[in-house]
Amino acid sequence: MLRIAVPNKGSLSEPSAAMLHEAGYRQRKDRRELVLIDADNQVEFFYLRPRDIAVYVGSGRLDIGITGRDLLLDSGARAEEIMRLGFAASTLRYAARPGTVTDVSEFGGLTVATSFAGVVAKHLADNAVEASVVHLDGAVETAIQLGVAEVIADVVETGTTLRNAGLEIIGSPILESEAVVIRRPGDTAQETKVQQFLRRLQGVLVARRYVMMDYDISAELVDKAVALTPGLESPTVSPLHDKGWVAVRSMVPVQDAQRIMDELYDLGARAILTTGIHAARL
Numbered sequence: 001m002l003r004i005a006v007p008n009k010g011s012l013s014e015p016s017a018a019m020l021h022e023a024g025y026r027q028r029k030d031r032r033e034l035v036l037i038d039a040d041n042q043v044e045f046f047y048l049r050p051r052d053i054a055v056y057v058g059s060g061r062l063d064i065g066i067t068g069r070d071l072l073l074d075s076g077a078r079a080e081e082i083m084r085l086g087f088a089a090s091t092l093r094y095a096a097r098p099g100t101v102t103d104v105s106e107f108g109g110l111t112v113a114t115s116f117a118g119v120v121a122k123h124l125a126d127n128a129v130e131a132s133v134v135h136l137d138g139a140v141e142t143a144i145q146l147g148v149a150e151v152i153a154d155v156v157e158t159g160t161t162l163r164n165a166g167l168e169i170i171g172s173p174i175l176e177s178e179a180v181v182i183r184r185p186g187d188t189a190q191e192t193k194v195q196q197f198l199r200r201l202q203g204v205l206v207a208r209r210y211v212m213m214d215y216d217i218s219a220e221l222v223d224k225a226v227a228l229t230p231g232l233e234s235p236t237v238s239p240l241h242d243k244g245w246v247a248v249r250s251m252v253p254v255q256d257a258q259r260i261m262d263e264l265y266d267l268g269a270r271a272i273l274t275t276g277i278h279a280a281r282l
């Protein structure tokens with residue numbers, strides 16, 4: 001049985017469950033379920049607080065987990081990132097009231113409030129800045145208004161929360177985060193099952209990012225057409241009954257599909273169809 005930690009709350013929770021469901025795993029129907037066994041797939045899911053997941057995986061109690069890169073780094077746990085999942089993308093950034101401080105080098109003697117005290121203390125030390133760090137659980141933006149800190153370091157996605165709090169970003173990102181799969185370094189006990197799990201998630205990412213494109217084109221133009229649709233490896237080209245024409249089948253990034261269809265049409269391709277990919281193993 002592969003033992004997997006899944007976020008039970010917050011920004012990571014719903015997209016993690018959706019991805020696991022798309023990968024063919026059973027998921028809990030009730031948020032009060034804490035553990036779920038998917039016997040068919042030989043997997044046991046533990047629904048845990050996102051912040052705690054790296055600790056469980058790092059301690060070796062669970063084989064792998066889904067968490068945020070920022071939470072993994074902040075935990076200091078002995079776990080490493082083995083796959084990027086693309087969702088819950090954010091940056092950790094410093095912010096302050098406009099006109100107060102403009103660069104990290106000016107933080108000396110100030111107080112920085114954050115939920116990521118480990119990452120921030122290290123970042124300040126790396127920049128040779130002596131500032132105090134105050135750990136808060138959330139709603140960090142309000143710490144400046146309430147006089148707890150002059151600077152905050154918090155998760156920024158759209159920047160709306162910062163703007164609403166009358167704060168502005170200072171300097172470049174402390175780190176760029178997204179949801180990741182983590183594992184204890186050197187833990188090869190469940191290697192085959194872990195690799196199969198990762199292939200399933202990879203399949204979901206591919207199914208979400210690509211569509212299958214089919215079209216007919218005259219044989220003399222096939223090289224030009226294939227240059228527009230190179231696929232992941234090599235497109236399939238099959239003969240058509242109508243001599244001089246071929247059918248081409250290739251995977252295309254979903255975001256480029258309409259533009260490529262226009263370009264193929266202009267080139268002379270016809271019967272251009274795209275279909276969704278339900279699941280994939282590359």
Ligand SMILES: Nc1ncnc2c1ncn2[C@@H]1O[C@H](COP(=O)(O)OP(=O)(O)OP(=O)(O)O)[C@@H](O)[C@H]1O
Pocket residue numbers: 009010011012050051067068069070071088089090138155156157177178
């Ligand atoms: N607005 C957001 N957009 C994208 N990612 C986010 C956002 N807020 C938090 N995250 C990411 O989600 C992960 C989990 O963060 P956290 O545990 O604080 O959950 P949360 O979504 O903020 O919920 P809560 O604070 O209510 O528990 C972190 O990796 C963080 O970078």
Ligand SMILES: O=P(O)(O)OC[C@H]1O[C@H](OP(=O)(O)OP(=O)(O)O)[C@H](O)[C@@H]1O
Pocket residue numbers: 137138139140154155156157158159160161162
């Ligand atoms: O840049 P934005 O798009 O505004 O998103 C960033 C905000 O989202 C998260 O807050 P959350 O709602 O999780 O509240 P929290 O501070 O209590 O964690 C994060 O802590 C920021 O406050």
Ligand SMILES: [Mg+2]
Pocket residue numbers: 010138
């Ligand atoms: Mg939060």
